[in-house]
Amino acid sequence: MTLDKLLVVAAALFCCGLYIVMTRRNAVAVLMGVELILNATNLNFVAFSHYLSRVMGGQIFAVFVIVLAAAEAAVALAIFLRMFATTGTVEVDLADRMRG
């Protein structure tokens, strides 16, 4: 196992997440894509920390990101619930009231 391979996996994971975020219209799916991106980042943190650093900074950042992702998911799901309650849908295309 080398750093390169891990980075490639993380990049693939990121691209998958990005693709999901850009293409999916369901808010929950977009949230999942975001989770993928975050985890790709986590993988990068851990990989770089493992191979290039003597301290455990990357791992600790990864733990922070996981916690952040959990909090983000909770907030986002709550917003989606409110959105559904008012508009009856969670399609992100339709939530474009902020359009200029």
Add this chain to the structure above:
Amino acid sequence: MIRYAHLIPFLPLLSFFINIAVGKRLPRKGDWLSLATIGTTLAMSIGIFYEVFSAYDPNFRYHAVVPWLTVADRALYNTGILVDNLTAVMLVVVSGVSFLVHLFSVGYMHGDPRYNRFFAYLSIFSFSMLGLVLAESLLFIYIFWELVGLSSYLLIGFWFEKKSAADACKKAFIVNRVGDFGFLIGILIIYATCGVLGYDEVFRAIGEGKLSGTLLTLAGIAVFCGAVGKSAQFPLHVWLPDAMEGPTPVSALIHAATMVAAGVYLVGRVYPIFTPDAFLVIAYIGLITLFLAATIALTQNDIKKVLAYSTTSQLGFMIMGLGVGGYTAGLAHLATHAAFKACLFLGSGSVIHAVHSQDIREMGGLRKKMPITFWTFLIATLAIAGVPGFSGFFSKDMILAAALEFGMRQPQHLIIFFGALLTAGMTAFYMFRMVIMTFFGKPKDHHKYDHAHESPPNMWVPLVILATLSFSFWFKSPFVEKGWFQTLVQKPATVANLAKAPAVAHAPAVEHAPAPAMGHKTAPAPHGEAVKESGHGAAESRGAAPAAHGGDAEHDAHIAHTAHSYAMYSSVAVGTLGIALAFGVYLFGWVNPERVANSVKPLYDFLLNKWYFDELYEATVISGSKAFSRGLAWFDLTVVDGLVNLAARLGIFLSWLVGIFDNKVVDGAVDGVANVTIASGSALRRLQTGKLYHYVFVLAGGALIIFLIKAF
């Protein structure tokens, strides 16, 4: 008494203020107040006259001054009063006639709606006239001069509902202004050269040669212009006949006895400043006036118009008399004329009151109906006609003597005497024509005759008093050579600096103490020449050309004596002739006056229309001023208004330009900023799609670009 002389004018002034303010609410509308004040004034005047008369000194002078304008304890101008013999006589004349006219007015103006105002106006006139008489400087005489003009204006226009009265008062005021303007110029010339205005100071300054030669002549003539206006001399005589539109007592007081005589008084007051040339002008103006007015009076049929022209003519006599060197003569005629002319006017008022007409052709035979009016009127007429024994003879004779003496010394001016003599005859004729047509013969209008009645006592008492004063013994006893008037009022020596001779200053002893000097009596001046002259008879008529005739007093006296006798005989002769002619024509009917009038129709019409003076002035002066005014109006409308309008147009044009700039440039800039903002905003709003994946795409694209830039 003389120490209180300065209070005299203020009594009538007080009465004026009270009557004009609350007169309507006073009992009897306040006529008693005016009567009481003027009565007190008369008493004081008589008191002063008595004092002056007791002194019996030709050089009597009471001159009291107080500082008037004081700046930082320095008196810039003194004011005060001057009482000499002439003033004392004038005080009695003015307040006496004024008192009698007040008394007469109580009856005459009875029931007039503006009764109290009439008495208020009479009071302010008395105030002004007394002030004029007492003034001691040219400035103050000018102030009071204008005040009498104002009172005259108010009283002529007293019945201003009548258009003729309203026009007459305007005419009187405006014509007087012309003369007053000349007066003002004269005062200004004197002030500019001498720097003083008090009579004595002016005389002294001129004596010192500060003002001399042609300019002095001009100054004298300019001052005389004031007299021309006020005393209705040719060419400003046109206002006086029209002034008869005022109530008759006013005509008697102002336009016969006192105010019109103010011009004569003025000439007498400033007598020393006149040069021989100025005297010549004065004499000829007087001559023209007396002849012209008498010829007009021959044809008039309105009783007051005849009297008005006769007044003008008599004023001409006075002015002419002063002009030919008859100082005493002219002023004596002033005093005598005041009495008998006031009597005539009040008598005419009594007649008008009785028959309600002013046309003598509608009267006749009133002798029996109004005996008192008739007799007083007759006495006054005898006086004006110059019949011996009456006051008019006394004074007119002196004037004619002075004129003849002047003519004998300078034969080229003998015409003055003959003109005056002819006019004296005409005076007798037209006055008796009026008396005969009014009082003699058969009544021409029976309706009016039947209603005629004698006037009440408060109207005939003044007539009787004035008629009594028309006898000559008041002025000169027949048994003495020289009356008191001739002794007391003597010609002052000229101060004009003639032929570089050392000037004889007139009364130089008067000191102007700047400190309050009310009641300070000046010592009689040494008065070189006058004292010497007073020893001889007829001092007033000597020295018509003082410089030319130095010595040879005997020769002078001879001329004076000859002139006096010839003048007396000829004046009696023409007077008698005139009276006889009047009786012959109008009573006995030797000649039919209408036939005579028709045979010289052009001349008659010429006289009847007053020499066409009104028409002449209408055609020249009045239309001239109107044309001038029209020219000015045109100038105003086209040029001045044109300029103003041009400025306005220019303003409008400039504003239009500025408006364009504002609209296009300034607003353009502001709108441009807004428009750019709007345009850019609407362009940029497209970027804000609200679609999440667009943002993510841009984010990722941006990151990719940064990555690519970093990578290579």
